[in-house]
Amino acid sequence: MKYSVRKLYKEYESMDQQKITLFGWVRSNRAQKEFGFINLNDGTFFETIQVVYDIQLDNFKDIQKYRVGSAIYIEGTVLLTPDRKQPFEIKATAVELVGDSEEDYPIQPKRHTREFLRENAHLRARTNLFSAVFRVRSILTHAIHTFFQERDFVHVAAPLITASDAEGAGETFKVTTLDLDNLPRTEQGDIDYRQDFFQKKTNLTVSGQLEAEAFALAFRDVYTFGPTFRAENSNTTTHASEFWMIEPEIAFADIHDDMDLAEDMVKFLIQYVLDKAPEEMAFFNKFVQKGLLEKLDKVVNGDFKRITHKEAIQVLLDSKQKFENTPSFSEDLATEHEKYLVQHFDGPVFIIDWPKDIKAFYMRLNDDNKTVAAMDLLVPGSGELIGGSQREERLEYLEKRMKEMNVPKEDLWWYLDLRKYGGCKHAGYGLGFDRMLMYITGVENIRDVIPFPRTPRNCEF
């Protein structure tokens, strides 16, 4: 097994004067007359290590010219340097060029704009910021699976190509293999989707929730974690056309169990990342969002408030605050309202029992006949992070609601079946993975937390 910078940072204290070999990339090379310093990063660890080389090396003059971005091989000796900023360095006994970096290498050791780096998304993971973002993205991915698997939840791979847009959650992308230049037609002149790959119209999914419900009614506790798609033409910093969602679904559980799970999960995820990526989190705290660690610490160690939509609106109406949008008992919260509420309660807040008319058909009607057992989690500095609900398990209520909201019954025969055969109270929620990552890193644009983001008019790489 190759040695790594990560390993060296773990083990250096017992390695004084030991020989090692390393591969990596040059982050900077300061050549002086009789010696020089290379900052080497091998991708395994956020920090670089300092490699010192001197004129005694045969190829000293070549090494001096090794450019930023080059891949190199080094042999050397570990030297502890307890009185300096970095705790050790490598005294090189050999430095060799593995792969040159041409002179026009875009990633130079200077400040680049985020826009420029987006245009160089294939190289941007080599910068401090994006190396931190994408390692934390990976760690958060594992944190999610670990949280649910430790609790014996079953992961469900929900299908991505689907024939129904049952949730009505937004515009969808069409998926087809028809020859668009020569579309087959029925006798009536319509496009003949029977000749399409799936013999019907298909699109990319907006949610795996309904399929997750089917599995929750077999396994009790399940979760999806996969890509979902929205074809909305909204060019904001928080919308991507392709993004990952986590959708847990729990049976024999109500909206309160749902909130318990969400609260536990959010705390677990943040703590997991803090534990596994301290260097990256310190970097974000210093250079990306001042106060980030304090913000996260408060979430991990605080209790999440739980209030109804009605109570929330009352708080807003009672406040001295002037809002652009007047708070209303029958309407959704505006961003300014969310901000006020998390400030007012000084921490995360669940809002439950929403007016049924602004919520989806599958949410469970409360006994007041006006609200549904829905919940949104608002967090400081980001607004809504999670949306969920108890699901309508009563067949007659569900069918009535679908009719009122024009959700076609034929498409969802199987979803209705779940209420006919051993239905029970169950609940779930959706967490946008990329938004959670933005929250944890403090990075403000969703384009900067997705390796190769897809947004309206943008599908590069």
Added chain:
Amino acid sequence: MKYSVRKLYKEYESMDQQKITLFGWVRSNRAQKEFGFINLNDGTFFETIQVVYDIQLDNFKDIQKYRVGSAIYIEGTVLLTPDRKQPFEIKATAVELVGDSEEDYPIQPKRHTREFLRENAHLRARTNLFSAVFRVRSILTHAIHTFFQERDFVHVAAPLITASDAEGAGETFKVTTLDLDNLPRTEQGDIDYRQDFFQKKTNLTVSGQLEAEAFALAFRDVYTFGPTFRAENSNTTTHASEFWMIEPEIAFADIHDDMDLAEDMVKFLIQYVLDKAPEEMAFFNKFVQKGLLEKLDKVVNGDFKRITHKEAIQVLLDSKQKFENTPSFSEDLATEHEKYLVQHFDGPVFIIDWPKDIKAFYMRLNDDNKTVAAMDLLVPGSGELIGGSQREERLEYLEKRMKEMNVPKEDLWWYLDLRKYGGCKHAGYGLGFDRMLMYITGVENIRDVIPFPRTPRNCEF
């Protein structure tokens, strides 16, 4: 937190005479004159538990009629029964109906065909077979992340919507938001993709490898694990239109490091599932594939052979075997050849150094100028499980190969950049997740290891 059957199976030994409450579904209900037995499954564990109820319960007559599939609530006492087949049972003090199961419930306690269960994919996870398959699917998912994360690999979420079909790995699905009934046209009369969502033609990805390479050249060791798509009209038991792939990519590594990684991974994954799902694996061994555990044990504990394509062909030619397809030094292996080889070597075999003309453009040319540093892993009982290669890191070789194979340079400018700026030897492979799951469970049809499979002419649920 609710109690669970899984927990009970772990803790029952110390629970004699203790009271518990449980929710779950009726798998069977044998009502006798003065008492009855319900087999209860709550989804958290493969095994059911036996609930004994008797005439002293107020609603005894109702309980007797609780149908298969119903959701129920029970209160009762744990009784150890060490002299019987099941080690404990629950003596019920209360049994209540939570959700009825209508009389026409499709999943009755009898043998159903797999075809019938595919048509009821929303309910089939309630059977023994599919409860085992989909729990193991979930465990295998976590095994993959665990293997790579423990080794500090960075997970890369490769994009699914893409503008290039650069790998040429197969037919793709088109993705569009254009109104197919009213396609915009350019002045020349072509479809005007500038008006499409991404302002260009896009499709669903067939592989995340090229993007993974970009990240490997920043993080050294990375992996993708996500959905990929093939629009091929092949109705076989091993092809799905939507399936999950694992694609690790390692920098400063050659084809031998690549094989080491693949071998370690395969062994780890199998062992992980054996450890975490012993009940399910015993079930597969007994009812799905006789000899399954023996087959897997051999893989975990054996050494994987490594031979060249040339050597493999020679073995085939030297054999007494009559093949339908004559083995050829310039051609791919047929399924019958793969079968012979794994039998001949009595275990998994890596075949390396393949004729370049039958392999992809990005594979590294060997010094013989005829073969590339590609590797396929063949395993007993399944044929090819993994395909990988060392990548061509030399810009001039790569460009030459792309030209020969008509791979457009413009689309892949960023991929070529990876060779200009700190390129180094690197390698990777692809593992089809669903096929690995088939291999581990012994299930022979890919439609039976995917929750809601998508295949030609089939996109239900």
